Amino acid sequence: MKKIHRDEVDSNFKVWCEYCSIRIAPNEGRIASDGKIYHQNCYERYSAADLKMRVASNRSGTALGGKR
Numbered sequence: 207m208k209k210i211h212r213d214e215v216d217s218n219f220k221v222w223c224e225y226c227s228i229r230i231a232p233n234e235g236r237i238a239s240d241g242k243i244y245h246q247n248c249y250e251r252y253s254a255a256d257l258k259m260r261v262a263s264n265r266s267g268t269a270l271g272g273k274r
């Protein structure tokens with residue numbers, strides 16, 4: 207972990223979770239994957255769901271919007 211400058215912090219503030227569409231607070235854990243950002247919790251759910259989806263329908267990159 208390295209310290210970040212103010213400008214970077216400002217842009218890092220505007221981060222939305224791809225899974226639940228809720229903004230991720232700077233103090234929350236987040237995971238970046240495939241250029242998308244998720245809450246840590248959401249990423250765990252997402253990867254579990256994504257795994258199931260891939261197995262079920264062999265789709266990739268389908269976003270789950272509006273689901274909490």
Ligand SMILES: [Zn+2]
Pocket residue numbers: 223224225226227228244245248
């Ligand atoms: Zn989320």
